[in-house]
Amino acid sequence: MSSRLRAAAGVLRVAGRCSSRSPRRPLSCLARARPPPWHSGAKAAPPRHTLNPARRFKKDAKSTLDLLAPPVTVTDIKQYLRSKDIQFHDGYSCLHVPSAGQERVSVFINKTTGQFLCPDSRAEGSWEDLRDCLDGHPGALLAYGEGAEDEEEREETRRELSEAQRIWSGAAPLSDLDDEEARLVKAMYQIPKISNGTLNKFGVRYFKPTRSLVFPWFSGQDCGLRGLKLLSAGTEGDGQVVYAEATIPKVARYHNLFGLPLLGRKDAEVVLTGCERDSLAVSQATGLPTVALPRGVGCLPPALLPYLEQFRRVTLWLGGDMRSWEASKIFARKLGLKRCSLVRPGSTQPCPKQALAQGKNLARVVRAAIPAAHKSIVSFKQLREDVYGELANTEQVAGVQWTRFPEMNKILKGHRKGELTVFTGPTGSGKTTFISEFALDLCASGVNTLWGSFEINNVRLAKVMLTQFARRRLEEDLEQYDAWADKFEELPLYFMTFHGQQNIKSVLDTMNHAVYLYDIGHVVIDNLQFMMGHESPSVDKFAMQDHIIGTFRKFATHSSCHVTLIIHPRKEDDDRELQTASIFGTAKASQEADNVLILQEKKLVTCPGRRSLQVAKNRFDGDVGVFPLEFNKSSLTFSTPLKGRNKLRKVKGEKPDDPDATAEPPAKPRAEKPAKSTAKASRTTAKGAAVDKNSTKGD
Numbered sequence: 001m002s003s004r005l006r007a008a009a010g011v012l013r014v015a016g017r018c019s020s021r022s023p024r025r026p027l028s029c030l031a032r033a034r035p036p037p038w039h040s041g042a043k044a045a046p047p048r049h050t051l052n053p054a055r056r057f058k059k060d061a062k063s064t065l066d067l068l069a070p071p072v073t074v075t076d077i078k079q080y081l082r083s084k085d086i087q088f089h090d091g092y093s094c095l096h097v098p099s100a101g102q103e104r105v106s107v108f109i110n111k112t113t114g115q116f117l118c119p120d121s122r123a124e125g126s127w128e129d130l131r132d133c134l135d136g137h138p139g140a141l142l143a144y145g146e147g148a149e150d151e152e153e154r155e156e157t158r159r160e161l162s163e164a165q166r167i168w169s170g171a172a173p174l175s176d177l178d179d180e181e182a183r184l185v186k187a188m189y190q191i192p193k194i195s196n197g198t199l200n201k202f203g204v205r206y207f208k209p210t211r212s213l214v215f216p217w218f219s220g221q222d223c224g225l226r227g228l229k230l231l232s233a234g235t236e237g238d239g240q241v242v243y244a245e246a247t248i249p250k251v252a253r254y255h256n257l258f259g260l261p262l263l264g265r266k267d268a269e270v271v272l273t274g275c276e277r278d279s280l281a282v283s284q285a286t287g288l289p290t291v292a293l294p295r296g297v298g299c300l301p302p303a304l305l306p307y308l309e310q311f312r313r314v315t316l317w318l319g320g321d322m323r324s325w326e327a328s329k330i331f332a333r334k335l336g337l338k339r340c341s342l343v344r345p346g347s348t349q350p351c352p353k354q355a356l357a358q359g360k361n362l363a364r365v366v367r368a369a370i371p372a373a374h375k376s377i378v379s380f381k382q383l384r385e386d387v388y389g390e391l392a393n394t395e396q397v398a399g400v401q402w403t404r405f406p407e408m409n410k411i412l413k414g415h416r417k418g419e420l421t422v423f424t425g426p427t428g429s430g431k432t433t434f435i436s437e438f439a440l441d442l443c444a445s446g447v448n449t450l451w452g453s454f455e456i457n458n459v460r461l462a463k464v465m466l467t468q469f470a471r472r473r474l475e476e477d478l479e480q481y482d483a484w485a486d487k488f489e490e491l492p493l494y495f496m497t498f499h500g501q502q503n504i505k506s507v508l509d510t511m512n513h514a515v516y517l518y519d520i521g522h523v524v525i526d527n528l529q530f531m532m533g534h535e536s537p538s539v540d541k542f543a544m545q546d547h548i549i550g551t552f553r554k555f556a557t558h559s560s561c562h563v564t565l566i567i568h569p570r571k572e573d574d575d576r577e578l579q580t581a582s583i584f585g586t587a588k589a590s591q592e593a594d595n596v597l598i599l600q601e602k603k604l605v606t607c608p609g610r611r612s613l614q615v616a617k618n619r620f621d622g623d624v625g626v627f628p629l630e631f632n633k634s635s636l637t638f639s640t641p642l643k644g645r646n647k648l649r650k651v652k653g654e655k656p657d658d659p660d661a662t663a664e665p666p667a668k669p670r671a672e673k674p675a676k677s678t679a680k681a682s683r684t685t686a687k688g689a690a691v692d693k694n695s696t697k698g699d
């Protein structure tokens with residue numbers, strides 16, 4: 001196939017996954033619609049799309065969320081199992097059907113999603129898949145994972161395995177290096193005190209050609225190599241050491257709990273760490289069972305939960321920063337709060353490898369971990385450490401930083417979990433295009449992102465995003481398509497496949513489900529008007545909108561997830577700048593929002609189409625302001641023009657919820673001057689950008 005054709009096929013493949021025209025049924029429905037032939041006991045390979053554990057782990061199968069609300073409740077599952085006389089144990093996050101009889105099939109069923117995992121055969125699938133198996137031949141589960149991959153997948157798995165084998169056999173235990181080299185390697189990877197004995201116990205090796213540490217992924221079944229992680233170290237321009245990870249298979253399918261083969265069946269306690277080196281440190285210093293998350297604090301895939309079911313106590317020591325702390329609180333909910341204890345990061349409690357290097361007593365730190373289940377009423381005594389953490393880590397508390405929009409960092413300080421951002425702008429002014437880049441920027445920094453694009457279909461949206469990601473017109477560079485698409489595919493980015501008018505409940509169910517499955521940290525809804533149409537005409541439109549906004553607000557707070565909600569403005573005079581009060585509906589939107597962003601469009605004959613971004617409300621620290629945007633038509637990006645970088649300027653104090661307040665129009669980017677009336681209130685930042693400090697404080 002020519003590269004041109006391959007590229008076109010790639011586009012079509014994406015279209016098949018994401019298009020609103022694609023069948024709106026979850027994979028589980030496909031499986032149910034066509035009962036597999038082996039259902040009756042025949043040992044034929046299951047057909048495509050039905051029952052293949054490897055397929056379920058594929059990123060492309062997961063990237064679109066199609067009415068993925070759990071099809072079943074835990075009560076339904078229990079009732080079904082009882083009706084079949086199947087014994088089960090009600091665990092922390094799963095129901096466990098222990099192995100019994102000749103079949104010896106042990107199955108874990110996730111209580112939230114109904115998905116099942118059979119660790120012996122490595123089969124996994126939906127609740128419908130499992131029911132199909134149980135309704136038919138009881139031994140079907142054993143055959144479930146066998147021979148299920150199609151030729152293309154088998155070939156990919158073979159290729160990956162042989163690459164992993166090649167690296168693995170080319171790597172050497174650190175005990176085989178001479179002492180000086182081993183010392184240098186350990187110093188480079190910040191594990192000076194980890195002994196060769198510990199490294200050998202966990203099977204860690206060193207791969208000289210790329211000077212990488214190799215962490216193996218062994219199958220629990222036969223201890224064969226299933227994959228590996230390479231950790232490489234390099235230096236940046238300023239001499240700082242930076243670490244990069246690569247996994248085989250690709251990260252979306254890399255489900256290794258490093259250290260798992262070393263756990264005993266009777267172990268009742270485990271320490272969960274954010275990286276492999278931390279697990280080495282905990283194991284060596286405490287002798288406690290320990291496993292490391294495969295993708296750090298970014299996510300805890302539910303597929304791993306069954307492996308942690310046996311533990312009565314799980315201590316989460318995910319790192320030494322606020323991000324790890326936030327993640328540990330979220331992961332504890334998935335694992336079951338009652339059995340989880342959390343190590344609070346701080347100067348006396350850095351991440352385990354640092355704690356070991358500093359000679360701290362790691363066993364004491366683990367013992368002093370605080371219970372994750374919090375009480376409804378607390379005293380300041382219980383809060384004081386949290387308050388201290390916020391004061392001592394102001395930068396981390398401010399949230400994830402934008403790399404493409406430094407002005408945003410100056411005004412909003414960062415992108416924080418649990419907040420609601422309302423975004424508006426004139427019709428057709430580029431709201432979707434801007435938010436696409438805004439969210440992409442955060443996603444590239446590790447914010448797991450879910451898009452609900454109800455207006456434009458996912459293929460078009462993904463095309464815009466890919467163009468922004470590559471910063472070029474890929475139409476004219478199709479040979480580059482696969483290379484960029486490969487990189488783009490690695491982003492933690494997911495799309496809902498809803499299109500057109502939607503019921504708020506279905507959207508919310510999907511969002512909740514996505515948060516559970518993929519630890520989503522940012523949901524973008526484009527746009528709110530698409531949730532308004534389903535109700536009867538007798539329902540008051542404004543009351544309806546208020547209800548929807550309240551629902552998103554609650555979701556953001558309870559799920560520790562940031563929601564960005566696009567709302568159209570009300571019809572206004574075209575020549576007037578928009579303000580907070582221009583948002584369609586009542587004042588509820590701006591009251592509930594933590595942040596209000598407005599895409600302003602200049603309608604002047606002298607500079608038509610000039611855009612600027614106004615932060616009209618900022619609950620975090622009250623700073624508001626406006627900065628110019630320059631649209632690049634070929635890359636579809638809004639990066640701030642260099643000349644305008646230092647020209648962030650304040651706006652007149654606008655009370656966000658005051659409908660009479662008027663925002664001062666942003667000046668032309670090339671001729672900006674701070675407005676006289678607010679000049680005193682402005683503070684000039686290190687780079688000369690001015691922000692208004694007095695507008696929304698204490699909102």
Ligand SMILES: Nc1ncnc2c1ncn2[C@@H]1O[C@H](COP(=O)(O)OP(=O)(O)OP(=O)(O)O)[C@@H](O)[C@H]1O
Binds near residue numbers: 426430434455636
């Ligand atoms: N600053 C800009 N200058 C010129 N064209 C732009 C600009 N920003 C976006 N566009 C183009 O305008 C078109 C509409 O953009 P987009 O869909 O992002 O607008 P929107 O505000 O979301 O529209 P709607 O009000 O219909 O939701 C797109 O083709 C986009 O590439």
